[in-house]
Amino acid sequence: MKRLVVKSLGIKYARHVVFENASLTIEAGSISGLLGPNGSGKTTFFDAVCRLKKINSGEISNSFSRLLYLSQIIATPPVLRMFDVFKMMMLFCSDTKVTQKHALEKIEKWSPGIAERYCEIWKKKSSLCSYGEKRWFFTLSLLSVNADLVILDEPTAGVDPEFRYHIWKCLEGAAAEGVAVLVSSHNVDEIVAHCDDFYMLSQQRFNRFTDAQGFMNAYGASSLDEAFIHAASLPKG
Amino acid sequence: MKYYPLYKPFLLAGLFIKEQLKEPVALFWIVISPAVTFYLISYARAGGGEVPKSYLDSTSWFYAFVSSSVALFGLAFYIVGRRESGFLRSFVYTWRTKAVFLVGQFFAYSVMSIVYCSAFYVFTRNYFGVMEVAEFLTVLARFYICFLLFSIPSLLLTLIPIGFQNANTLFSILSFLMLALGIVGMNSSHPLFEVIRFLNPMWWANRIILVGVAECLLLVIVVMCFFILSFLTTLRFLRINPVWSRY
Numbered sequence: 481m482k483r484l485v486v487k488s489l490g491i492k493y494a495r496h497v498v499f500e501n502a503s504l505t506i507e508a509g510s511i512s513g514l515l516g517p518n519g520s521g522k523t524t525f526f527d528a529v530c531r532l533k534k535i536n537s538g539e540i541s542n543s544f545s546r547l548l549y550l551s552q553i554i555a556t557p558p559v560l561r562m563f564d565v566f567k568m569m570m571l572f573c574s575d576t577k578v579t580q581k582h583a584l585e586k587i588e589k590w591s592p593g594i595a596e597r598y599c600e601i602w603k604k605k606s607s608l609c610s611y612g613e614k615r616w617f618f619t620l621s622l623l624s625v626n627a628d629l630v631i632l633d634e635p636t637a638g639v640d641p642e643f644r645y646h647i648w649k650c651l652e653g654a655a656a657e658g659v660a661v662l663v664s665s666h667n668v669d670e671i672v673a674h675c676d677d678f679y680m681l682s683q684q685r686f687n688r689f690t691d692a693q694g695f696m697n698a699y700g701a702s703s704l705d706e707a708f709i710h711a712a713s714l715p716k717g
Numbered sequence: 718m719k720y721y722p723l724y725k726p727f728l729l730a731g732l733f734i735k736e737q738l739k740e741p742v743a744l745f746w747i748v749i750s751p752a753v754t755f756y757l758i759s760y761a762r763a764g765g766g767e768v769p770k771s772y773l774d775s776t777s778w779f780y781a782f783v784s785s786s787v788a789l790f791g792l793a794f795y796i797v798g799r800r801e802s803g804f805l806r807s808f809v810y811t812w813r814t815k816a817v818f819l820v821g822q823f824f825a826y827s828v829m830s831i832v833y834c835s836a837f838y839v840f841t842r843n844y845f846g847v848m849e850v851a852e853f854l855t856v857l858a859r860f861y862i863c864f865l866l867f868s869i870p871s872l873l874l875t876l877i878p879i880g881f882q883n884a885n886t887l888f889s890i891l892s893f894l895m896l897a898l899g900i901v902g903m904n905s906s907h908p909l910f911e912v913i914r915f916l917n918p919m920w921w922a923n924r925i926i927l928v929g930v931a932e933c934l935l936l937v938i939v940v941m942c943f944f945i946l947s948f949l950t951t952l953r954f955l956r957i958n959p960v961w962s963r964y
Contacts, residue, residue: 530810530811531811532810532957532958549810550807551806551807551810553803553806553959553962554803554807555802555803555804555806556807557736557804559736559739559740560735560736564732564735567728567732568729568732568808569808571821572808572809572814572817572818575721575722576721577721
């Protein structure tokens with residue numbers, strides 16, 4: 481089975497240690513969540529997996545062959561319409577030609593009733609799309625590419641509940657077809673509800689959990705948010 | 718479908734050109750402003766009783782300047798702009814995507830350079846008589862070599878970690894300095910100006926436009942070699958993250 485295995489990872493910026501002896505495993509066909517407070521290193525970790533950031537120690541072993549990464553920043557040429565933005569995105573993200581028909585077939589299968597909304601945004605000028613619409617459009621379009629590891633940095637940030645629902649449905653559909661999904665979010669509830677397992681980034685390490693109760697017990701909390709706050713406030717190192 | 722990856726830079730260049738054409742005011746100004754400046758200077762010279770020279774003698778500095786503008790404010794400025802807007806951060810994060818992006822960007826501005834050169838030729842040639850296809854193609858070839866010449870420093874300048882506004886200022890200063898030093902050094906035999914002339918790409922571009930590609934073969938070969946080197950250097954060290962980002 482294909483997997484991403486991170487062993488004893490160490491990353492630092494100058495004297496600021498972000499990760500020390502951090503380990504994690506992501507397997508094909510599963511959705512893994514990544515929780516952590518702002519500035520804890522979620523994006524740095526994704527950058528390291530994508531080789532945009534050098535690691536100081538440890539090992540990242542990746543047996544997936546087609547990786548896709550949707551970063552927090554989404555910038556599109558404002559004068560182009562979203563179908564041209566789609567074409568541009570696919571030129572960078574796919575080795576084979578991906579058409580609207582191909583994308584629609586996949587996302588309609590994963591989340592029925594979505595095609596009409598997708599087609600509405602498809603025709604819109606990029607500058608007239610809201611941030612949430614762009615994130616939704618990008619996330620779903622990327623999922624339709626034949627990738628085996630998809631990394632999404634806060635895909636539901638700024639997205640309304642309807643679009644958020646469709647994003648999670650599509651993530652679950654992609655995972656059921658064997659895609660490994662690694663997704664970060666600040667919304668603990670959605671990570672706990674939709675992910676097969678999740679990691680809390682605390683004390684410069686990844687702490688793995690598979691359910692809400694285990695997460696709350698580990699940090700002596702009575703709610704998910706309280707557990708997150710306790711984990712985030714633990715002393716570093 | 719097997720050859721699809723090879724078409725990618727061309728398809729991307731098509732989208733970049735479409736993006737340019739959708740900003741008609743900017744396009745119109747870049748095409749029109751050098752021609753208007755040319756007519757203003759010609760008008761001022763005619764008022765001073767100066768005899769009009771041949772077409773290329775009169776326009777060589779303009780062609781050199783326009784080619785530098787395409788390289789600096791088209792090719793390089795859009796790379797900085799796409800970095801600072803976060804576009805590169807969104808999609809261009811592997812060696813392969815960097816190559817697709819840079820080759821696509823280069824193809825797009827190669828086409829734009831041909832458009833700018835053609836427009837300037839059409840707008841200014843009638844002042845000196847009837848247009849000729851052979852002459853136009855000669856000018857176009859010389860202009861394109863000048864574009865490659867200016868692409869060398871332009872590509873390398875994109876590697877400096879500066880924001881959008883500072884890049885605009887830096888490119889404007891460089892463009893002005895190259896032109897000013899080129900014109901000032903034209904009639905001076907002072908040793909200092911000879912050194913400046915040698916280091917000034919605008920002066921070399923003016924030579925290529927005036928003398929020709931075949932006549933400046935050694936220079937053209939040097940330009941080609943340095944262009945390939947600067948392109949590969951940019952590919953290797955292309956900055957993905959915006960300067961304003963903490964990453």
